[in-house]
Amino acid sequence: MALSFVSCGNSGSNGGDKGNDKQQQGLVGEWYYNDNTYYTFNEDGTGSYMAYGVLVGNFTYSESNGKLTLNYEGFTDPTVFNYKVEGKTLTILSGEGNIGSDTEYKRK
Numbered sequence: 479m480a481l482s483f484v485s486c487g488n489s490g491s492n493g494g495d496k497g498n499d500k501q502q503q504g505l506v507g508e509w510y511y512n513d514n515t516y517y518t519f520n521e522d523g524t525g526s527y528m529a530y531g532v533l534v535g536n537f538t539y540s541e542s543n544g545k546l547t548l549n550y551e552g553f554t555d556p557t558v559f560n561y562k563v564e565g566k567t568l569t570i571l572s573g574e575g576n577i578g579s580d581t582e583y584k585r586k
Contacts, residue, residue, distance in 0.1 A: 505541070509568045509583035517568075517583060546570075 505519040514531040519539060525548075527534040535550040537557075548557040560571040566585040572578055 504563050505539070505546075505568075508586050510586055511581065511583050 506521050508516055508518050510516040515529045517525060517527050519525040523538050523540065524536065525539055526536045527548075535552070537548040537550045539549070540547050544560055544562070546559045546561045548559075550557065562569050562571065568583040568585065570581045570583075572580050
């Protein structure tokens, strides 16, 4: 099962006294590709991914050095993406280890 993901940077992050906490706070919320495809990142480091109105999976997440790591329930290998956040846009970057082109999600 292939999973796609969105990535975020630290732009606009606030609060927390650890780098990872600041990054996670910048990710907290819902990020939409379209009305039926989006990521939800919770403050406690958990989240979910919906694609075309169907729950793809729940996960825990962490951030380090511009990489977002998702650990989906039921899978042993993590999903890792390069990402950045600029304003209300989360971009999962293409490149080494990522398939396809950059994908943008908008915060709602």
